[in-house]
Amino acid sequence: MRIVSTFHQPSSVTDAIKCHLTSDTFLIHLVVAKSNRLDIYSVQQNGLRYECGTEIWGRIVVVRAIPTQGGKSNLLLLTDHPDPRLIFFSYSTPSLGGAFLNTLKTLSLHHHNARPSEFLHSILVDPSGRVAIVNCYTGKIRVVELDNGLYKNDFDVMVSELNILSLAFLSASAISHNYSLAILHLDYNQNIQLLARDLILSECELSSTPSLLLPQTVLSSSVVTLTEAPPCLVTIPSQKSNETGDPLPGGILVLGGRKIQFFELSSEEWQEKFRGKQRKLESRKKSIDQVVAAKAKEKQKELEVKKRKAKAAVEWPWYEVTAWSPANEEGTRFFVGDSYGSLALLSLGSTAERGLVVIPLGEVSPPTALAYLDSQVLFIGSHFADSQLIRIHTSPISDVGSPTLPIPADILTVPLGLFSSSGKGKGRASMTDKEGSSRVLALNGTYIEVLDTWQNVGPILDAVLADTDGSGQPRIVTASGGINAGSLRIIQNGADFQTVAVIEDTGTFSKIFPVRHHFHDSHDTHILATNSQETVLLSLDLPDRLSAVPAQNMGFDPSPTLAASNVARRLKNITGRTLYEDSSLVVQVTERKVLLLEYDDVLQVHSVLTSWAPDEQGGEWEGRKIIAAALNPSQFVLGLSRKRLVLLNLDENNKFQIFRYKDLREEISALSCTPLNTAKMFSLYIAVAFWSIHAVDLLSVASTDGYFEPVCNSVSLPALPRSLLLHDFGNAPQMLVGLRDGTLVAYAFMKNQFEDKRVFSLGTEPVVLTQFEMGEKNVVFANGSRAALFYLEKGTLQHSSVLIKNVFASAKINSPNWPSSLLLMTSSGCIIGTVQDLDKMHIRTIPLGPENPRRLEYDRSLHAFAVACVRSEPARIGENEYSTSSLKLLDDKTFDVLSQFTCQSSEEVTTIQMIPLSEEDTAVICVGTVFFKPGEKEPSQGRLLLFSAEWDSTLLNPKRQLKKISDMSVNGCVYALTRVNQLLAASIGPTVVLYKVDSTGFQAAANWSHNYLVTSLVGRGSRLFIGDAICSVSVIDIFENEGGEVRLESVAKDFSPLWPVSIESLDQDTIIGANSDCNLFTHTVQRGETRTFLDRNGLYNLGDVVNKFIPGSMTSSDSVPSDIALVPKLFFFTSSGRIGVIIDVGSELSLHLTALERNLGRVVTEIANVSHAKHRTPAGAWERSDADLAAYGFLDGDFLEKFLDYEQPSAEVERVLRGSSPPERLKQTYGEIKQTLEALQALH
Secondary structure: OOEEEEOOOOOEEEEEEEEEOOOOOOEEEEEEEEOOOEEEEEOOEEEEEEEEEOOOOOOOOEEEEEOOOOOOOEEEEEEOOOOOOEEEEHHHHEOOOEEEEEEEHHHHOOOOOOOOOOOEEEEEOOOOOOOEEEEEEEEEEEEEEEEEOEEEEEEEEEOOOOEEEEEEEEEEEEEEEOOEEEEEEEEEOOOOEEEEEEEEHHOOOHHHHHOOOOEEEEEHHHHHHHOOOOOOEEEEEOOEOOOOOOOOOOOOEEEEEOEEEEOOOOOOHHHHHHHHEEEEEEHHOOOOOHHHHHHHHHHHHHHHHHOOOOOEEEOOOOOEEEEEEOOOOOOOOOEEEEOOOOOEEEEEEEOOOOOEEEEEEEEEEOEEEEEEEEEEEEEEEEEEOEEEEEEEOOOOEEEEEEEEOOOOOOEEEEEEHHHOOOOHHHHHHHHHHHHHOOOEEEOOEEEEEEEEEEEOOOOEEEEEEEEEOOOOOOEEEEEOOOOOOOOEEEEEEEEEEEEEEEEEEOOOOOEEEOOOOOOOOOOOEEEEEEOOOOEEEEEEEOOOOEEEEHHHHHHOOOOOOOEEEEEEEEEEOOOOOOOEEEEEEEEEOOOOOOOEEEEEEEEEEEEEEEEHHHHOOOOHOOOOOOEEEEEEOEEEEEEEEEEEEEEEEEEEOEEEEEEEEEEOOEEEEEOOOOOOOOOOOOOOOEEEEEEOOOEEEEEEEOHHHHHOOOOOOEEEEOOOOOEEEEEEEEEOEEEEEEEEOEEEEEEEOOOOOOOOEEEEOOOOOOOOOEEEEEEEEEEEEEEOOOEEEEEEOOOEEEEEEEEEOOEEEEEEEEOOOOOOEEEEEEEOOEEEEEEEEEEEEEEEEEEEEEEEEEEEEEEEOOOOOEEEEEEEEOOOOOOOOOEEEEEEEEEEOOEEEEEEEEEOEEEEEEEEEEEEEEOOOOOEEEEEEEEEOOOOOOOOOEEEEEEEEEEOOOOOOOOOEEEEEEEEEEOOOOEEEEOOOOOEEEEEOOOEEEEEEEOOOOEEEEOOOOOOOOEEEEEOEEEEEEEEOOEEEEEEEEEEEEOEEEEEEEEEOOOOOOOOOEEEOOOOOOOEEHHHHEEEEEEEEEEOOEEEEEEEEEEEEEEOEEEEEEOOOOOOOOHHOOOEEEEEEEEEOOOOOOOEEEEEEHHHHHHHHHHHHHHHOOOOOOOOOOOOOHHHOOOOOOOOOOOOOEEEEEEEHHHHHHHHHHHOOOHHHHHHHHOOHHHHOOOOOOOHHHHHHHHHHOOO
16 A cells, blocks of 8 residues: 655646636735646735635636626636536635635536547636636537526537637627627638637527628638647727727637737628628529539538638737736737747737737746736746746836847837837838738837746656765755756755855864853854864854954863853842842853853953862762763753762852752763743753663652652663753653764653654764744754754644754854854854744756756766756747757756767657666766657657766866767667666667667667557566556566576566556566556556466556656655654656655555545545545546546545644544444544654655
8 A cells, every 4th residue: 555645736837817806806816726726816015915725636727707796706617637627616705814715616517428628628708707618528518607606507509610729709699698609620621710609598509600790711821820739719899999989899819820810800781791692692502403502502611711811910920829818908908928938918909900019028937827917017827937926117127238039030020119109201101001000019128027936846757866965865856847948956845044144164163152241131242162172262243254262361261161051140039039130140061160250341251250170079079070061041960970960050159059969870971951941040850861871861850859850761762862952842842862873862741751752863973952942933953964953833743954964063143143043063164044934845946948858867976967958949830840959967066067968950868877887887878869750650760879977187177078988779769768687678669678788888688579669667676667658567577697698578467558657666566657647556466376467456546647756755764653654665746746755554554544534535525525535536538437446555645634634622533533334433543643644744
């Protein structure tokens, strides 16, 4: 059994709209749809403010606003096949605050045996809000009648146009409520045709003959061609002429193709005239004269394919139009964006000429959605790059010497000055005569200012897990983006530590202690820094450096310091009660003595008031050294050699006095006396760690319990404790123990007992603990080889990595130059910074622009990434794109390009694999390519290339350079490469070929030709897993005899039509994969009595296309308690930007979690009331049926974790634990389930 959990949610934007979701029409909302989520933002003066959001179980295709009578809008959302649904939402803002979405209606659109629409899957809402049109099946349109934003009725209408590209409303009769629907479709002759049909609501049908409101026409193939983004229709409402005030008829804009065209609605006069012609034609068709009838029918066909001239047209100088948004309420201006991010303003003239003007604005992320908000602010939703919030300026803000957007030389443009001139002279007249009323402006500079961005890591085509700095903290590196926005993304979870200052050459110190002039001062003035040789004082008075002062010059002991702190002055009032007041006292503890120092405000130095040393006590005290110390404002705890524990405090005369001492069972290694309540001046507990027995005791200082008596049972640990901290994270005390082996162990301290042991790995160096406050949250900074922050979230101890390594010492400081900061001593110097967020995903972007990364490999020995890129040069619609492919070698620290190999013309790199030739050698890079030849349906040629990455010291800046060792032509595309049993396996079309690789090249060793199209290979030991894109998966074993002869033997094969997209192995016998229907599956090799076969033991609908699996984890193996059988195995990456984790579950635990998921599914439903079981039911290519099996072999980790949203006791928790019948009652307690799910959360 496996758990599927999400590490990073889908980030590519599917759709976005502007609307008013409240009755306040001055408040604008932005609705952003991602593949599985709907988010609502409100437009504020300082930008967008997130209001609410909801998860949708199903892939979101489009979202639309439904206007209501009160000025507000409801929302209508459409999900994708195989289970298309319409979901109606309303937006609510309770008086107590906290906006949310209400589900008004869920309408299933599913049709058995209907074919999904090939080109258009969308919603069209009438501007009046009375009708919505849904197109998601071929030959059928769903009509939904609405009443004030609510569902009223729905019915299907048949449509003869099968391949619909776009739809738009033309007009409605206010009396009959009939509508005209413009339809752009691909006819049986592969012509793109524009026509209209009347929607007759009273008869629930579309008119059988085209509407005369928009004359039927065929669009010229030289202007409009079918591309990946089909042309779209935009309704232009009627308006008054600026010249005469007469009404101008509306029409339809066709966005797409080499020109933008405007087709005007026909007049009543023309319609009547056409009807007359039609009547004559119909009568001739019925003529008894066969020749007359035949001519009439021929004439009818000519009318059907007649190319009518557009009322206005303008050249579109750029690429496929992918998004548009109205720029004004009148519907005469539109923002238009194309596939390469070219953004322009399209203006429709309000004169009888109805000219079109294209105004270039600049370049943005390639848009999938545009939403104009207000005040020249536009939202750009993108699938291939980061989404943006931009402002359009009226004048250029940068790059004024360069064209705003490149415009081909063959397109006639108009300079801005000439266009804006109001003159009627000869020059003006000649320009108009030559160019007509439509034109493209030639502008310089960019008019776009980016106000905000939202990171998008999708689509992810490939990924690796790389520990580039040797810290033991691997990072995910993805090959992301596309078009002109390719990038590498470096992703890691951790605290958001913002570095304020980096100060080098401060020395190396193992402990640091902040010092203030007075106890109650808010600002620290110095840092007492120590190592094994000395103690120095570092001043915090300068903003750019720490000035070192010899400790003795300021009154401190220069020998190594064990502990130091400001302390309060202790007094007793007349009733004998102890009081604490502000003081200028500081305690410093060294190996020989304890010093009490006082700061002189006049001389600005410290002076020693008194001291205490074991040798001064005489007798059995002599010869003892101070080996550990811990301080709080009034208590000074010392660990002496020969097992003695001492508690000192100050008397009323500021003299040290021994309050208590005791000889313990072993030598002391670490101490802590930090008060649980930080407002208190003293602690009731002392934590003591011991050297030889690796144990921790918690001793009481309260007289009622007996001084230095154990409060609870001792804690035994696997390694030596070097730091201790009993810390209250907020009504949840925890004992934190830092061990010498780099492990941190945490225990919950409840009812005088240590419970709920948690183990965290921070590398291999001893762990040191520092407590501080972040706002109102108590936080502990722990540093070993790696650093992390520990905090309480939802009652559970959580930790976040800090992306800084080799921290030797840390302290919280507060100074005028560095307020509320952390000071970290590292091997390279001092780092000062602040923690902005405790748990944040860090995404670093390496922009590659038009160089789109397709494949990615990393090798530690090379300290470099090998990246296969494809660069497509943009071409206008109808022109051939020219692309080049290359292999780049990138430095793993700076990501600078070290070297590059460019492929031949029409050749593209398809796969990369790094192979070490021997244990001593660095890896070589194996590359597979394909040649694309015109007219070929299946590639017939490819190459295998072998590169080394050798260090070139002859360069001015020595670096690794790619050197081609060998290349070999093959008969087909090299789809995949993998390393198996010291051999290189290559899939070439239907064949798998094994090669021996050495320093001279490739040598074929064996081949396997028992598949259709092998696109995926995974090697594990001597076993090879094969993914056949047309069929399913198979397993073969590889044998090599002493003579070097290689033999392949079939182990098992699945013969079902699975269509895998990507595969990976979980172990020697188990394969996991994803198919084109967005399902995950697993197969296990089973050995029967007579044969070995592949048993499919897992099938689960993910709802996303997985492009890549990679083995590994970003969490340590000991981050989960040993008694909870959860092991992270794989990451997976999808086209929407989702990153998920596959976690293995023990057999017994899987039974408990399966029961939990079943019971939870009856309590938790999606906002549209879809059951969880149905949501995860495996999907077929077109549809789901009632006979579909439920998901098996996988559990939904994100869904299971929703159980943690419910507190105990609650009715929901009781329903989940009880089930619907006695056999369904869960066998685990709430606490056991909570602990398991918290461990699951820690793994992603």
